[in-house]
Amino acid sequence: MMIFVALLLGFLIICAITACLHKSLLASIVIFMAYSSIICIIWIILESPDLAITEAAVGAGVNSVLFFVTLKKINSISDKGDRQEVADEQN
Amino acid sequence: MELVRMILAVILITAGIIMEIIAVFGLFRLDYVLPRMHAAAIGDTGALGCVMLGLMIASGFNLFTLKLLLIWVFLWMGSSVTSHVLSRMIVTAEKEEMEEHTEVVDVEVDKL
Amino acid sequence: MSRINENFDSSVWGKIDRFVNGTEPETKETANEEIVRSRGKASFVGIEDTENLEFHDELALRQKEEDEKAIAKLREAENRSTGRFYKLWNRAYNVLAVLAALVIMALLVATVSYMPRFGEADNPVNNEVAARYIEHGMQETGTVNVVTGMILNYRGFDTMGETHVLFIAATTVMILLFITKKSVLGKEYKQDRAFEPKNDAILQKVATFLVPVIAVFGIYVVLNGHLSPGGGFSGGAIMGAGLILYVSAFGFKKTEKFFNEHIYVVAKVSALCCYVCCLSYYFYMGANGFDNHIPLGTPGAIISSGLILFIDIFVGTEVACTMYAFYALFRRGEI
Numbered sequence: 001m002m003i004f005v006a007l008l009l010g011f012l013i014i015c016a017i018t019a020c021l022h023k024s025l026l027a028s029i030v031i032f033m034a035y036s037s038i039i040c041i042i043w044i045i046l047e048s049p050d051l052a053i054t055e056a057a058v059g060a061g062v063n064s065v066l067f068f069v070t071l072k073k074i075n076s077i078s079d080k081g082d083r084q085e086v087a088d089e090q091n
Numbered sequence: 092m093e094l095v096r097m098i099l100a101v102i103l104i105t106a107g108i109i110m111e112i113i114a115v116f117g118l119f120r121l122d123y124v125l126p127r128m129h130a131a132a133i134g135d136t137g138a139l140g141c142v143m144l145g146l147m148i149a150s151g152f153n154l155f156t157l158k159l160l161l162i163w164v165f166l167w168m169g170s171s172v173t174s175h176v177l178s179r180m181i182v183t184a185e186k187e188e189m190e191e192h193t194e195v196v197d198v199e200v201d202k203l
Numbered sequence: 204m205s206r207i208n209e210n211f212d213s214s215v216w217g218k219i220d221r222f223v224n225g226t227e228p229e230t231k232e233t234a235n236e237e238i239v240r241s242r243g244k245a246s247f248v249g250i251e252d253t254e255n256l257e258f259h260d261e262l263a264l265r266q267k268e269e270d271e272k273a274i275a276k277l278r279e280a281e282n283r284s285t286g287r288f289y290k291l292w293n294r295a296y297n298v299l300a301v302l303a304a305l306v307i308m309a310l311l312v313a314t315v316s317y318m319p320r321f322g323e324a325d326n327p328v329n330n331e332v333a334a335r336y337i338e339h340g341m342q343e344t345g346t347v348n349v350v351t352g353m354i355l356n357y358r359g360f361d362t363m364g365e366t367h368v369l370f371i372a373a374t375t376v377m378i379l380l381f382i383t384k385k386s387v388l389g390k391e392y393k394q395d396r397a398f399e400p401k402n403d404a405i406l407q408k409v410a411t412f413l414v415p416v417i418a419v420f421g422i423y424v425v426l427n428g429h430l431s432p433g434g435g436f437s438g439g440a441i442m443g444a445g446l447i448l449y450v451s452a453f454g455f456k457k458t459e460k461f462f463n464e465h466i467y468v469v470a471k472v473s474a475l476c477c478y479v480c481c482l483s484y485y486f487y488m489g490a491n492g493f494d495n496h497i498p499l500g501t502p503g504a505i506i507s508s509g510l511i512l513f514i515d516i517f518v519g520t521e522v523a524c525t526m527y528a529f530y531a532l533f534r535r536g537e538i
Binding site for chain 1: 348350351424432433434436437440441443444447526529530533534
């Protein structure tokens, strides 16, 4: 169990650093989702299932959806501007 | 009987973990979104099935098995539908890049 | 965010990235070359297409001037970013940033080393307050799940503040993102759904099966808040996630048939008001030293623990409405 916890904490630190340093915003959000899932497992190991449920629903679910919607609103999901035109033509 | 059940469960769970490792390897090694998603989705589905079946065999026949079965059903639905929607978005949004990277046999984009 | 390193390909991280991805780095073109190429191609095609050569000569000339201006601007920017002073400043900035991060990290690690070990019996956390919660919590609040009893009864003031923070956040998002002009509304909405598959049959079939199950699970978590892990906030978040799935599968038009702005306002405000009423009963009775006259029931039954069940329901309604409102406002500027 100690090894498992140490592994999870190591993943947590790696995820936190990579989410800050990654070049693409989209990948940062996906890494942040992974961070939330890991911390959800850590809450269960610390015997607080209430927090784990909330973390899974809010941190990994709703929060990332809001981040994705925001990225889409400011048009930075696609790294090229001309995709918008392609999609507009198809409408 | 108990020993046979445990051995079966261990074999199934090990097979699932190996499948997941292969899926992760393919995810990193392939070069475009759709092949990557192919590797990830197939690995995910097979590995999840193997691990859940192993856990159900290990736990025996009780309420916990039913919960595992429900988790299996929901995760299969969720992950496969998510892959479908994602790949459909790629076909809609970046048709040209997709044709560069993969061999497109017959895609009716107009009907999307 | 991180600053993009110029020699990313030759750095250690770039090597790891290449090894993991299994690809060779693409040769990068500088920005001004690309601009000249695209512009040149466009003007060339324009001349070829039509016969009015003089007009196009003039156009091409003007475009050339514009190109030169743009290239000069880019050169200037490049010089600025590669000049000696800016190079020095960049280096000093990097060193200072790393130093600041290291100092903060050292301070935090030093603080952690003074803390007691996790899970020891004689830690300062294990005082008479926690002991009272564990020993008398079930008797006094009637909840089997001590955490819910603690959050909603002993520390009701904290939770009330949190719910008001959520309400204020939703109101602020509404003030910032709510679109009242009908013409802008349709345009924004059309742009927003540009990449999305419309009326996906597979997604809709799965959503018709999954959304009721998610809603029932959310209601279960809310109603069982005083018996099992969970409670108002988590159950409300699960219900909100189910609503978001329904919207992304079927669109806003179908959702408006059962959850529109009117229902949102009524549900949210009335839930908050009822919640504050329930909690102020606790505050009034506790502050004046009166007894609690609401029967607690038998611990373990669904209808027990007095007002905590109702507070859970109100918090769940509030949170579900807020989650859906966030999503709808971010997506199209209207609930």
